[in-house]
Amino acid sequence: MVAPGPRQPSRQAGGARPARGSHCHGQPQARPDQRRLRSAAPATRSGRRLSVPLVDLPSPNHAPRPDGAVVDILVLHYTELPLQESLDILCDGRREHRVSSHYVLAEDGTTFHLVPEDRTAWHAGQSWWRGREALNATSIGIEIVNLHGDRHDYPPLQVAALIELCEGILARHPAIVARNVVGHSDIAPKRKIDPGLRFPWATLAKAGIGLWPRAGARPLEGDFEKALQRFGYAPPIAVPPREIVKAFQRRYRPARVDGMADSETKALLADLLGISSALLTASG
Numbered sequence: 001m002v003a004p005g006p007r008q009p010s011r012q013a014g015g016a017r018p019a020r021g022s023h024c025h026g027q028p029q030a031r032p033d034q035r036r037l038r039s040a041a042p043a044t045r046s047g048r049r050l051s052v053p054l055v056d057l058p059s060p061n062h063a064p065r066p067d068g069a070v071v072d073i074l075v076l077h078y079t080e081l082p083l084q085e086s087l088d089i090l091c092d093g094r095r096e097h098r099v100s101s102h103y104v105l106a107e108d109g110t111t112f113h114l115v116p117e118d119r120t121a122w123h124a125g126q127s128w129w130r131g132r133e134a135l136n137a138t139s140i141g142i143e144i145v146n147l148h149g150d151r152h153d154y155p156p157l158q159v160a161a162l163i164e165l166c167e168g169i170l171a172r173h174p175a176i177v178a179r180n181v182v183g184h185s186d187i188a189p190k191r192k193i194d195p196g197l198r199f200p201w202a203t204l205a206k207a208g209i210g211l212w213p214r215a216g217a218r219p220l221e222g223d224f225e226k227a228l229q230r231f232g233y234a235p236p237i238a239v240p241p242r243e244i245v246k247a248f249q250r251r252y253r254p255a256r257v258d259g260m261a262d263s264e265t266k267a268l269l270a271d272l273l274g275i276s277s278a279l280l281t282a283s284g
Contacts, residue, residue, distance in 0.1 A: 060093035061100035109161030149196015181210035
């Protein structure tokens with residue numbers, strides 16, 4: 001997340017006014033309403049209750065989800081700003097370009113709940129995934145405090161808290177399949193790079209959150225560009241193909257992001273398509 005300005009497209013989904021009764025003071029210190037995260041639904045897919053410290057900090061920047069909308073995408077971001085500054089921006093209903101997310105995750109694991117999951121938060125901006133666009137309407141967004149995910153590691157406490165938070169979200173929204181746990185860079189190629197090269201996607205995948213390819217996969221058979229579109233990377237606007245390949249590599253081969261559709265990149269895509277298909281078959 002970057003403070004929106006005149007050169008940056010707003011993440012807001014239209015000109016909706018701040019919801020009445022909403023408020024956000026943007027203060028990260030402990031408050032009387034700080035509590036443990038609980039849900040009427042099982043907190044995780046295993047039924048285990050979460051232990052993530054949760055602070056309710058309502059933002060005015062949200063809107064109703066469209067009628068019939070099903071939440072089926074989870075988008076992970078980094079803030080690019082310190083915690084307090086991030087909260088101030090995400091909770092400011094007076095800005096020309098208002099933004100928000102459902103959750104903000106501090107470096108120590110403390111989680112701030114800004115927008116109810118049944119409401120649209122404005123975090124994705126111009127975005128596409130698997131043939132759909134304007135993903136705010138059907139997604140949940142988590143802003144993770146990190147000044148630059150290409151340069152700074154995510155602390156273990158923060159990662160552990162993120163896994164627990166994601167487990168709860170996936171339990172409450174079973175339509176979010178593994179392939180639909182995405183980074184902002186996946187759904188906005190070229191425009192966005194978060195959550196960055198140092199984000200621990202493999203660690204999340206081991207916990208059952210998202211996908212990660214296996215080493216030594218067989219090369220892809222068939223057209224690479226069409227396979228990449230089939231997996232999800234299919235923006236309807238003119239994004240250079242090399243930038244789309246870079247977005248894929250940022251996620252699945254962060255050690256070398258060059259935009260080249262080499263044999264390793266093709267093999268990784270082939271493996272991911274196979275894993276995704278197997279998961280869908282097993283769940284069906």
